[in-house]
Amino acid sequence: MRGTIKKEGTSWFVLYDTGKDPVTGKRKQKKKRGFKTKKEAEKFLSEKLNSINNGTYFEPKDITLNEYLNYWVDNYARLNLAPRTLEHYNYIITQHLKPTLGKIKISNLQPFHLQEYYTQKLETGKIEGGGLSAQSVKHHHRLISKVLKDAVKWQFISRNVAEAVSPPKTKKVEMQTWDNERVKTFLDASQSSVYYSIYLTAIYTGMRRGEVLGLRWQDVDLENNVIYVRQSLQEVKKVGLTFKEPKSGKGRSITITTTLSKELKKIYKVQLEDKLLLGKEYHDLDLVFAQKNGKPIQPTEMARNYRKLVESSGLPYIRFHDLRHTHATLMLQQGVHPKVVSERLGHSSIGITMDTYTHVLPNMQKEAAQQFDQLIK
Template sequence: MAGSVHKEGSTWYYMLELGKDQQGKRKRKKKRGFKTKREALKELAEAETALNKGVYVEDDQLTLGEYLQFWLKHYAKINTAERTYEGYCSMIHAHIIPALGHFKLSKLTPFHLQSYYAEKLKDGRYDGKGGLSARTVKHHHRLISKALKDAVKWQKIIRNVAEVVDPPKPKKVEINPLSVNEIKRLLQVAYQSTQYYPIIFTAIHTGMRRGELLGLCWKDVDLSNGIIRVRQTLQMIVGTGIIFKEPKSGKGRTVTMTTALINMLQNHKIQQNKSKLAFGDIYQDYGLVFTQGNGKYIQPSELTKAFKKMVNEARVTKVRFHDLRHTHATLLLQQNIHAKVVSERLGHSTIGITLDTYSHVLPNMQKEAAQKFDFLLDEMSKKA
């Protein structure tokens, strides 16, 4: 089967031979609108290749918006975590469909996507106060690329145009660890004015994520051996509520506690047991380490809000709760704790992530290593 290219007025079209139908009649596909003969020949060649491989798609009326709705329901809903699915829905309904949803799936081009990314960087926020970050737009690109990759696999389109588009390059997130003196001031404020002192203390001493701390159960805390087993994370899903899932890395880990942390948690457990007695039957016991006074879950957003107030009151570097994790890692690396150990405590999937994230600590460590090497050579020369 062969196709052909023809001129029609000022434009070109191709005619693709599709064989014969059940009645023995010839089937053809005609596609118009090419500005040059070369463009028509190129797309004809792609169509012929797809036809020969058995992946040619005849129906080109499906819009990107219609396809993404299908993709959400039949792929994302089934194959991704609830929070991931929630994020996909938000990106698709609030951003991608309004801007690109009207395009036919088969007519979507790299130019359309590149223009979309540029527009979102310039003016993509809900409140109209500027553009989205490069990191956020790159998330859009990854979603679109994955959805189009599935469209190719399901024989809805011939190629994934997102593969030839360059998404924006996010700037590296600046790490803002607290100093030892700042940690002391923050803990003092947390101890005096809030119920969150135990969770702030634990975050600093372990580097655990917010959700991991909020989902930590007493059954996973071995005070006798000084070990915490990180097995789940607590998340708040809109429309669903509180859920528990595996840690971010997809697997649990073990974190050895400091002596100070063991002592604090022992006292915290005593106080929690007193609360249970005080509340009696209305105490909601989920077995969690960190709870409200009546045993209920601590909402992630409430902890974040309270932490912001603590930071302001303590007059320390403006940090997020997640920066307590960065603080823990930075202090360990500054004490020459091996990056592999730090990586294991943080639950990073590879040591490379740890080294890349905390590269700001390495220059000082390299300077110290060079000084130690000089000292070693001097000692060796004295003995020679």
């Protein structure tokens, strides 16, 4: 008999054969205790015997979550994640997951462990005191889900318990953008800034900050007024400034206006002069937006300048990233098809664009209805 069920005090246990040890040739048996009813034990035994017969049985690894997280970082994260993403995940793992859940055997991890973890993080999760935001805890949940999904794939465990747990609900933050008059005010106020051309590019293209700062001349076609987004600049602690592929993982093209094209031509001319002046001291990385010596622009320095400009101009403050949202909102308000806006922003689907900019759609529908009314009349 390949499996037996017996009572032990008030609970039941299961004993079953898993086959022969390939080295010793001896029969291997597994024992599972703690079933409250005989029916639960029978169900468990049936599932195990079926998996053994089908050749899908494996023994969960007898390691702690701590040990598995180290394995995951070394064998997956370091090889597949962008430096900044790896840095962020490492922080969550070392500062949160390991101290709270690390000692639990990965095979013993249960949904209630994660549910209690989320509750605790919402209440007292901050290192300096206080609770984490629901959005932050949701990031933890996504990481845990990914980590355990890989554990199932690599046969460390038989199921992903994160699938049985719901992360806290997050409130949708209202998007902050400028209208066309405020955009003009900001551009007028920033004309004397060394970063003016960067602000202009962000507003006129909807590119992310890293994409603008990582733009190369080889990716700019001034004859046809097209920019190709193929790399992004990012700042990583202990590493410095690095380049990576765009967030979507693939490049995209953005048609630019004559105004922006003229500005880029001015920059190109100034850079040629800088190269001649500095000679070998010029660090030629082919960057469109660079320091006078050719090195990449420090994102944090530019961010400080941006904040000062917004404050001095008297405009309501919006983040640099909101210039991207401003670009998309203004285009949609002008009647540009959402598919075109989606392609300019580099969204993987038009659905993301529609979901992100739902605040624009009611007015667009109103205008469309009025235009239809005029057409019929």
